[in-house]
Amino acid sequence: xxxxxxxxxxxxxxxxxxxxxxxxxxxxxxxxxxxxxxxxxxxxxxxxxxxxxxxxxxxxxxxxxxxxxxxxxxxxxxxxxxxxxxxxxxxxxxxxxxxxxxx
Amino acid sequence: xxxxxxxxxxxxxxxxxxxxxxxxxxxxxxxxxxxxxxxxxxxxxxxxxxxxxxxxxxxxxxxxxxxxxxxxxxxxxxxxxxxxxxxxxxxxxxxxxxxxxxxxxxxxxxxxxxxxxxxxxxxxxxxxxxxxxxxxxxxxxxxxxxxxxxxxxxxxxxxxxxxxxxxxxxxxxxxxxxxxxxxxxxxxxxxxxxxxxxxxxxxxxxxxxxxxxxxxxxxxxxxxxxxxxxxxxxxxxxxxxxxxx
Numbered sequence: 001x002x003x004x005x006x007x008x009x010x011x012x013x014x015x016x017x018x019x020x021x022x023x024x025x026x027x028x029x030x031x032x033x034x035x036x037x038x039x040x041x042x043x044x045x046x047x048x049x050x051x052x053x054x055x056x057x058x059x060x061x062x063x064x065x066x067x068x069x070x071x072x073x074x075x076x077x078x079x080x081x082x083x084x085x086x087x088x089x090x091x092x093x094x095x096x097x098x099x100x101x102x103x
Numbered sequence: 104x105x106x107x108x109x110x111x112x113x114x115x116x117x118x119x120x121x122x123x124x125x126x127x128x129x130x131x132x133x134x135x136x137x138x139x140x141x142x143x144x145x146x147x148x149x150x151x152x153x154x155x156x157x158x159x160x161x162x163x164x165x166x167x168x169x170x171x172x173x174x175x176x177x178x179x180x181x182x183x184x185x186x187x188x189x190x191x192x193x194x195x196x197x198x199x200x201x202x203x204x205x206x207x208x209x210x211x212x213x214x215x216x217x218x219x220x221x222x223x224x225x226x227x228x229x230x231x232x233x234x235x236x237x238x239x240x241x242x243x244x245x246x247x248x249x250x251x252x253x254x255x256x257x258x259x260x261x262x263x264x265x266x267x268x269x270x271x272x273x274x275x276x277x278x279x280x281x282x283x284x285x286x287x288x289x290x291x292x293x294x295x296x297x298x299x300x301x302x303x304x305x306x307x308x309x310x311x312x313x314x315x316x317x318x319x320x321x322x323x324x325x326x327x328x329x330x331x332x333x334x335x336x337x338x339x340x341x342x343x344x345x346x347x348x
Contacts, residue, residue: 028196031193032143032193032290032291032292033292035292036293036309036310037292059196060196070185070258072184072185072186072188072197072198072258073188073190073194073197074193074194074196088184090183090184091184091289092289092292092294092295093294094294094296094309
């Protein structure tokens with residue numbers, strides 16, 4: 001299951017307009033904890049591909065999106081369902097912790 | 104400690120610590136008495152930042168104990184990730200040209216201020232009743248009044264002091280005391296649970312080359328458990344170094 005690259009241009013269609021819930025990882029290349037979160041998010045994408053889609057937003061390149069959703073700390077994961085943020089997870093956490101919150 | 108094996112008359116924590124340090128120096132192991140303020144990645148190695156030095160290393164074993172640094176300020180917890188941060192290097196980006204405060208008064212707080220100097224507009228160090236640090240910079244001011252509460256709607260907006268005066272702010276960076284388990288972990292990207300570093304049975308963390316042992320990993324806060332974990336961490340580190348050759 002591939003991870004969607006989300007940006008200012010495709011956010012509305014691929015995240016807000018998605019039929020499936022979408023888990024979006026707000027990250028930056030210079031952020032150490034984000035690098036550790038990346039493989040965890042990839043595993044979640046693999047394991048939960050029946051139920052959710054997973055995408056990544058580079059906050060350096062998409063500051064409008066980060067601002068719109070009040071991102072003030074990275075990594076931050078937001079689960080969007082029917083275009084609405086349903087769950088926000090701030091900071092690096094284990095796969096189990098994240099999956100628990102997504103239930 | 105009255106019940107640690109081999110010490111029939113008990114021994115104080117400090118005495119055992121001093122004996123351990125002496126034992127290590129007898130083995131001609133280098134010892135630096137410096138405060139660690141940050142650990143960062145450097146290619147496939149790590150850089151341990153102390154007050155006066157930067158030490159490059161292939162492995163790091165975190166055995167810093169786990170001092171509880173509970174900051175009892177109304178409203179603080181509720182804004183974590185919405186204006187309250189524990190890591191200037193990670194979150195400073197979101198406060199470009201904004202006004203921020205750093206809560207703390209020691210070396211660690213100054214290190215966090217330094218990470219924000221060229222990003223934030225104005226930085227105010229809040230010592231929360233402690234002695235102000237000897238630190239001067241153009242865009243840094245210091246307030247040493249005790250803090251009463253943090254206020255805001257969806258994110259941090261204002262801090263009120265015990266004397267009912269207040270200041271507006273866009274962000275709060277917590278850097279009280281020395282850098283602890285949570286502070287170092289957040290900067291490095293170590294997974295923590297309930298303020299303890301998560302390891303496997305070989306004391307490996309989620310980052311290859313970084314190990315943790317003792318109170319830093321939570322569970323039983325006993326010297327016997329710390330000694331066992333220290334041994335495991337040391338053996339795992341040796342194995343890791345051998346495999347890297």
